[in-house]
Amino acid sequence: xATPRPPPRTRARPSRxxxxxxxxxxxxxxGGRAGxxxxxxxxxxxxxxxxxxxxxxxxxxxLRGLLRKGCRLxxxxxxxxxxCLYEDGTEVTESYFRALPxxxxxxxxxxxxxxxxxxxxxxxxxxLAAFYNQRDAVVEAARQLLTDEQAPxxxxxxxxxxxxxxxNSLAEDKEDDKKWFEGLESRFKNKSSYMRYSxxxxxxxxxxxxxxxxxxxxxTARDAYKRIIDLMSDKLRSVxxxxxxxxxxxxxxxxxxxxxxxxxxxxxxxxxxxxCKHSINPYGNRESRILFSTWNLDHIIxxxxxxVPELAxxxxxxxxxxxxxxxxxxxxxTVDNLKLxxxxxxxxxxxxxxxxxxxIYRKRKQNHKIS
Numbered sequence: 001x002a003t004p005r006p007p008p009r010t011r012a013r014p015s016r017x018x019x020x021x022x023x024x025x026x027x028x029x030x031g032g033r034a035g036x037x038x039x040x041x042x043x044x045x046x047x048x049x050x051x052x053x054x055x056x057x058x059x060x061x062x063l064r065g066l067l068r069k070g071c072r073l074x075x076x077x078x079x080x081x082x083x084c085l086y087e088d089g090t091e092v093t094e095s096y097f098r099a100l101p102x103x104x105x106x107x108x109x110x111x112x113x114x115x116x117x118x119x120x121x122x123x124x125x126x127x128l129a130a131f132y133n134q135r136d137a138v139v140e141a142a143r144q145l146l147t148d149e150q151a152p153x154x155x156x157x158x159x160x161x162x163x164x165x166x167x168n169s170l171a172e173d174k175e176d177d178k179k180w181f182e183g184l185e186s187r188f189k190n191k192s193s194y195m196r197y198s199x200x201x202x203x204x205x206x207x208x209x210x211x212x213x214x215x216x217x218x219x220t221a222r223d224a225y226k227r228i229i230d231l232m233s234d235k236l237r238s239v240x241x242x243x244x245x246x247x248x249x250x251x252x253x254x255x256x257x258x259x260x261x262x263x264x265x266x267x268x269x270x271x272x273x274x275x276c277k278h279s280i281n282p283y284g285n286r287e288s289r290i291l292f293s294t295w296n297l298d299h300i301i302x303x304x305x306x307x308v309p310e311l312a313x314x315x316x317x318x319x320x321x322x323x324x325x326x327x328x329x330x331x332x333x334t335v336d337n338l339k340l341x342x343x344x345x346x347x348x349x350x351x352x353x354x355x356x357x358x359x360i361y362r363k364r365k366q367n368h369k370i371s
Contacts, residue, residue, distance in 0.1 A: 040098075041061060042060065043059060043100075044059045044102050045060070045100075047066075047073070048106075049110075050109050055105070058070060058073065063093070066106075067081060080110070081109060081111065083097075084115050085106060085117070086115075088117035089107075089114075139162055139166050142158045163288075167281065168180070169281050169283045169285075170260075172192065173190050173191075179285070180289060181286075192247050195248070195282065196240075196243035197243065198292075198293070199247075200241035200242070202297055203241040203333055207236060207332075207333075209304070210232070210308055213308050213309075214226065214229070216309075217312045225315045228323060232329050235326075235329055236333060245297075245335065248261045254335060256335070261281045261282065267339070268341065269298060269347060269353075270351075274345055276344065276345070278344070280292055280295070280342075295343065297339070299337055301331055301337055301354065302351050303331075306351075306355060307331045307332055307355060308332075310360070314360045314361065322361060322363070323361060324359055324360060324361055327360065328355075331355065
């Protein structure tokens with residue numbers, strides 16, 4: 001909210017005898033020169049409404065006069081309206097107004113409106129940049145404070161601060177960040193190889209669920225279902241179980257992270273984005289690597305409720321038609337139907353979505369004989 005601050009130091013103006021030269025009817029607070037020798041000279045200001053990019057040139061000799069003109073121009077009620085600096089949101093008082101230079105940019109606020117200033121965003125960016133550049137010193141200071149801190153809320157803030165700043169995300173090999181590999185098998189020599197394995201493991205578990213469903217398939221269709229499982233398994237092996245999704249080194253294949261290793265939540269199945277802007281870099285430190293395991297590759301059209309049962313039904317009722325197994329493969333194992341979501345954005349309720357009926361079967365290729 002805009003708050004007043006003391007006016008800057010300016011050269012003192014010569015005092016004038018109170019109303020000594022005032023003429024009858026001059027008013028003493030008007031915005032023009034016609035008010036006699038007591039009227040302040042007109043000065044031009046740049047005026048805009050709250051949140052509006054459009055600026056207007058308005059000339060006035062007093063704060064009251066500028067407010068009155070501005071309210072008429074922007075169609076705001078005069079009672080409750082006020083002016084503040086566009087730059088930092090400082091509210092303009094009468095004495096402060098007299099010290100403002102011409103062409104100062106001001107924001108006219110209506111009743112209930114606030115303006116925090118245009119410099120806020122750049123100030124925060126500068127603060128964060130300086131903060132990050134001194135991260136080693138900040139981490140050490142936070143650790144010292146955390147040693148004696150008893151308040152749970154402050155403990156959490158300090159612990160999160162240390163966790164977020166104490167990262168070594170640029171390191172890739174085990175020799176450069178041994179702590180990151182604690183608890184992992186010795187065969188993993190770099191971070192990306194483990195992250196690939198992590199994604200591959202998820203795909204293998206999906207394949208296992210599809211395979212285990214064969215007991216629910218009609219006995220007359222199990223052989224056909226098994227053939228489709230074999231086709232899907234071959235496809236998965238050929239693309240290395242889509243481990244590229246978690247590998248930050250990938251350049252040609254699809255990956256779900258930045259080159260630095262940052263993953264962003266893609267939001268619940270029924271939204272286009274994440275309302276909380278969740279993000280994580282499991283390449284940064286061991287704790288982030290472990291926390292990333294709680295993130296889900298969520299099936300938009302649900303695997304257990306929709307895709308696999310629909311596949312089993314398609315095989316059973318194919319009646320000579322060819323099941324479009326590649327469509328089901330895309331739904332089960334690719335980002336065509338998978339969203340990476342933070343655990344808080346993973347909605348486990350029924351999605352109430354079904355497969356596209358027009359894609360379940362495909363036409364068989366016709367072999368025309370030449371007689």
